[in-house]
Amino acid sequence: MSTVALTDPVIDELRGILGPENVLIGKAARYNRTRVPAPFPVHRWSEYVPEVVVLPENTQHVSEIVKLANTYRIPVVPRGGGTGLSDGAVPLRKGILLDIKRMNKIIEIDLENRTVTVQPGINMLKLNQDLRKYNVFYPDDPASYPCSIVGGRIGTSGFSLIAGRYGHTRDLVVSMQVVLPTGEIIEVGDGGGRKIRKSSTGFNLKNLFIGHQGSLGICTEATLELVPRPEVEMAAFFGYPDFETAYKSTGALAKSGLASLASVVLFDEKKVEYLRRDDEAYIPQPPEIRSVIATAMYGTVDEVRPAAKRFLKIARDTGGKYLGDEVSQGDWASRHDRYATPLHGRLLNKQVVPMSWHCEDASINYTFIPQVMKEWHEIAGKYIEKFGIFDDWGCFFYSNSAYKPWGDYLAEIDIGIWEQKMDEENWAAWVECKREITRVSLKYQGSITSCHGSSREGDAEFVPVEMGGGFEVMKRIKKALDPNNIMNPGKNMLDQAYEEE
Amino acid sequence: MAEDRDDIQKFIEKWRDSAYGCFSSGHKFCREVCPVMQVTRNENHSPTAFHANIVAMEKGGLTLTDIAQDYVHCTLCGACELRCPNTLFTGDFYRHRTQTVKLVKAVRALAAASGIEQPNWKRWVEATVDRKNEPVLEVPVEQEHVADWAKGLDIPIGGETILFCDCEAAFYRTSVPRATAMMLKKAGVDFGLMREQWCCGGPAAEMGYVDHARSFAEHNIADWSAVGAKKIITLDPHDYITFTEDYPEFFGEDYDFEIVHITELVAELIREGRLELSREIRRVVTYHDPCRLNKRKGIYESPREILRSIPGLTFRDTDHVTQWSYCSGAGGGFSVERPDLAREISRRRMQRASELEVDTLVSACVWSERPLSASGREHNPGIEIRDLMELVAEAAGLDYGGVTR
Numbered sequence: 027m028s029t030v031a032l033t034d035p036v037i038d039e040l041r042g043i044l045g046p047e048n049v050l051i052g053k054a055a056r057y058n059r060t061r062v063p064a065p066f067p068v069h070r071w072s073e074y075v076p077e078v079v080v081l082p083e084n085t086q087h088v089s090e091i092v093k094l095a096n097t098y099r100i101p102v103v104p105r106g107g108g109t110g111l112s113d114g115a116v117p118l119r120k121g122i123l124l125d126i127k128r129m130n131k132i133i134e135i136d137l138e139n140r141t142v143t144v145q146p147g148i149n150m151l152k153l154n155q156d157l158r159k160y161n162v163f164y165p166d167d168p169a170s171y172p173c174s175i176v177g178g179r180i181g182t183s184g185f186s187l188i189a190g191r192y193g194h195t196r197d198l199v200v201s202m203q204v205v206l207p208t209g210e211i212i213e214v215g216d217g218g219g220r221k222i223r224k225s226s227t228g229f230n231l232k233n234l235f236i237g238h239q240g241s242l243g244i245c246t247e248a249t250l251e252l253v254p255r256p257e258v259e260m261a262a263f264f265g266y267p268d269f270e271t272a273y274k275s276t277g278a279l280a281k282s283g284l285a286s287l288a289s290v291v292l293f294d295e296k297k298v299e300y301l302r303r304d305d306e307a308y309i310p311q312p313p314e315i316r317s318v319i320a321t322a323m324y325g326t327v328d329e330v331r332p333a334a335k336r337f338l339k340i341a342r343d344t345g346g347k348y349l350g351d352e353v354s355q356g357d358w359a360s361r362h363d364r365y366a367t368p369l370h371g372r373l374l375n376k377q378v379v380p381m382s383w384h385c386e387d388a389s390i391n392y393t394f395i396p397q398v399m400k401e402w403h404e405i406a407g408k409y410i411e412k413f414g415i416f417d418d419w420g421c422f423f424y425s426n427s428a429y430k431p432w433g434d435y436l437a438e439i440d441i442g443i444w445e446q447k448m449d450e451e452n453w454a455a456w457v458e459c460k461r462e463i464t465r466v467s468l469k470y471q472g473s474i475t476s477c478h479g480s481s482r483e484g485d486a487e488f489v490p491v492e493m494g495g496g497f498e499v500m501k502r503i504k505k506a507l508d509p510n511n512i513m514n515p516g517k518n519m520l521d522q523a524y525e526e527e
Numbered sequence: 528m529a530e531d532r533d534d535i536q537k538f539i540e541k542w543r544d545s546a547y548g549c550f551s552s553g554h555k556f557c558r559e560v561c562p563v564m565q566v567t568r569n570e571n572h573s574p575t576a577f578h579a580n581i582v583a584m585e586k587g588g589l590t591l592t593d594i595a596q597d598y599v600h601c602t603l604c605g606a607c608e609l610r611c612p613n614t615l616f617t618g619d620f621y622r623h624r625t626q627t628v629k630l631v632k633a634v635r636a637l638a639a640a641s642g643i644e645q646p647n648w649k650r651w652v653e654a655t656v657d658r659k660n661e662p663v664l665e666v667p668v669e670q671e672h673v674a675d676w677a678k679g680l681d682i683p684i685g686g687e688t689i690l691f692c693d694c695e696a697a698f699y700r701t702s703v704p705r706a707t708a709m710m711l712k713k714a715g716v717d718f719g720l721m722r723e724q725w726c727c728g729g730p731a732a733e734m735g736y737v738d739h740a741r742s743f744a745e746h747n748i749a750d751w752s753a754v755g756a757k758k759i760i761t762l763d764p765h766d767y768i769t770f771t772e773d774y775p776e777f778f779g780e781d782y783d784f785e786i787v788h789i790t791e792l793v794a795e796l797i798r799e800g801r802l803e804l805s806r807e808i809r810r811v812v813t814y815h816d817p818c819r820l821n822k823r824k825g826i827y828e829s830p831r832e833i834l835r836s837i838p839g840l841t842f843r844d845t846d847h848v849t850q851w852s853y854c855s856g857a858g859g860g861f862s863v864e865r866p867d868l869a870r871e872i873s874r875r876r877m878q879r880a881s882e883l884e885v886d887t888l889v890s891a892c893v894w895s896e897r898p899l900s901a902s903g904r905e906h907n908p909g910i911e912i913r914d915l916m917e918l919v920a921e922a923a924g925l926d927y928g929g930v931t932r
Contacts, residue, residue: 050571053593057583058576063553072588081569108570109555127568147568149559172610173555304620363612368551369621378621380544382551445551 043090050079076123085246093209104240106178112478114239118516146177162252165192183237185477190431191288203247207508240514256324261358264346265315272317275344280432284333286325290425293318297420371442381442388467389476390437417442436476460484481517549578557607562854572600574607595638603859604818635735648734659725661694676701685754686719693763702929706920714802729769734860758785764819794829804922807839816850817892855895873902891915
């Protein structure tokens with residue numbers, strides 16, 4: 027698809043819709059809305075700069091902007107917190123960057139029917155600060171909890187660290203208001219009714235509008251689940267002499283069937299080595315601890331106390347050593363920002379350099395974890411040796427399924443990349459490394475991405491492979507809803523929907 | 528004046544590595560604690576953008592002209608530096624603290640030197656140069672009246688310890704320095720005033736006019752040296768920053784004065800029994816952590832210690848970490864250029880106080896007291912803004928007088 031250059035009349039029309047203060051054409055405004063924390067081809071920054079930034083404040087604004095864009099065939103890229111670890115919010119075809127952060131109001135708190143309705147630009151930490159006085163909370167808890175926002179969580183179908191108990195974003199969104207690529211405003215839920223959780227009427231459209239990376243429309247209001255604030259958050263960390271034992275113990279803990287179990291996270295040996303690089307990255311453990319499991323239980327005192335007793339026994343019986351309250355509580359409390367800071371980056375000669383962070387987030391079944399981990403580290407090792415700008419920060423495996431934290435895991439290999447050395451050759455090397463990692467996930471019947479989305483090079487080209495016949499349906503839906511391919515074009519290989527005529 | 532390529536290049540080289548520390552992370556944990564960003568919700572004003580711009584300049588994507596205006600949008604409160612995972616979780620080990628405040632000041636200075644000036648800052652600094660004191664709005668400011676607040680208190684000129692009274696307190700809210708001076712005298716602390724006190728120069732430095740800031744600093748240091756001063760007591764957290772950060776940067780090792788903030792000194796006086804607080808104050812209060820004390824200097828215990836030692840007071844505290852995301856809106860020249868946004872920051876701070884159902888908000892920063900009072904009068908008429916030193920003097924049974932606005 028060719029990009030239509032924005033003309034002054036379009037800018038004027040946008041100003042007419044939003045008021046001049048909400049239409050930004052300055053270069054800095056546009057440059058700062060191109061990148062996300064994922065590794066970025068910084069040497070090619072200028073290729074991703076949108077032509078105009080708009081800051082809508084309500085649904086009507088969004089609808090008018092999208093109608094205008096559809097009339098003139100101008101790409102629209104919705105952007106939330108810009109904290110994603112894939113390229114959902116990166117404008118590949120320039121156009122209009124629609125920044126939703128000014129849509130951050132709480133519209134209604136319904137304590138009887140247990141919902142809160144918000145605009146999508148609100149951050150979860152801020153939302154929960156306001157909900158605290160009602161003794162309820164919105165339990166969507168990603169690593170980016172202090173900075174990501176509800177709209178981005180919906181656009182990417184986010185992963186919550188405590189989903190074993192409370193569910194992920196898609197389980198916590200009851201219904202939404204969505205502006206379609208043609209500008210119509212619709213309500214989607216399980217059926218009708220903003221606060222209805224279960225329905226058999228019609229198609230279940232809600233999930234179609236979660237995780238589409240802004241390619242099918244823009245969420246402008248969301249009605250979210252409220253749950254009672256837990257009386258107890260019991261974190262328990264266990265140490266193991268080797269990965270093999272910890273892996274088996276992970277399986278046993280995850281399958282315990284205890285309803286208050288919110289999360290099981292397995293750290294492989296490379297991850298523990300990485301965390302030993304300095305004394306703040308992780309509370310130091312004796313050398314015989316080479317693999318770790320972090321767990322957390324949430325709920326009432328009456329639930330968690332007896333469950334924890336049984337849980338600790340399972341851990342002990344499968345070779346785990348409880349690492350104590352200080353490590354468990356302290357490390358769980360700092361789970362949002364402890365693990366990936368650029369300063370932990372090391373070159374092969376041990377030199378410290380600031381590295382940006384690639385976080386792989388494949389979904390892998392339990393039985394394939396050891397093999398996938400082994401192959402991923404081999405791939406990383408090869409590129410570290412050859413290019414001198416990469417670093418292997420180890421693997422995490424998070425229980426992936428909502429309410430039933432067993433069976434499959436969000437498998438994460440963290441790779442540091444020295445972005446200051448980024449050029450065409452290094453970027454190509456990185457994308458090739460990424461492709462090799464992705465191929466392993468697919469080889470073992472996994473999914474490319476549990477939560478970041480498959481919107482970047484190294485992932486996107488595998489979407490048709492992973493989706494199979496479903497990809498044909500995706501293309502038909504995309505074209506039916508977005509006849510002019512204006513919504514976040516270039517993502518997920520969906521351009522193919524328009525090439526086959 | 529056009530952008531000087533050599534100056535820009537030197538600037539980029541100086542700040543690039545530090546900028547990559549943020550750029551490589553890119554997590555933006557700073558965004559929701561930033562008082563300005565919370566109000567504007569404009570990514571350009573995020574601390575992350577302030578660093579990313581430097582990388583974009585290095586890559587040739589942005590120029591100083593493209594970015595200068597955005598750097599007005601900062602109160603220099605320092606919340607972003609504390610909330611940065613690089614500072615929080617690797618800071619001690621790598622001796623690293625994300626430096627956003629210094630970066631913002633550096634960009635403002637480069638902009639001013641390159642002829643990219645902000646009209647209200649320019650006027651403010653010109654008036655300060657003209658009158659040797661900041662043009663504190665609504666009241667006349669003249670050098671000859673800089674010590675009028677001390678009338679009748681019989682404070683000597685000079686001595687080893689100098690009480691430095693900033694412009695806002697000297698001309699606008701004179702109850703604060705009067706309360707402080709009387710209380711210090713009661714506690715037996717020997718101190719004097721400067722022969723001729725000028726503005727500390729901090730605001731000029733914050734607005735980018737470093738040469739002017741330095742000339743104020745030179746005058747003040749000469750005055751201190753002439754009277755043999757060794758120790759300077761500051762009332763105002765902004766002065767405290769200027770004397771502990773800007774002056775050492777200007778003069779290096781030659782600069783050798785002990786700088787004390789009043790809350791630290793008063794807490795010590797109370798602790799040692801030298802200042803007795805016996806008059807009950809029947810108020811329900813909360814405390815506003817001044818950004819420069821709490822976020823930039825880590826001073827948050829002494830004001831609380833003082834409040835807890837005042838008899839009769841009911842103290843409803845909001846912890847100092849929660850207050851990383853609070854601000855009065857007054858700092859860093861922000862309110863001079865963007866009074867509309869600063870007012871909204873003040874309103875939100877007062878809203879937080881009103882949720883605690885208090886009748887008084889106590890601050891330890893005289894600059895915060897005017898915008899918070901103004902906001903309170905408009906939105907929360909049941910809440911009075913008092914300076915911590917005013918309450919201490921009252922509890923010590925002193926009738927300090929002066930003007931409280």
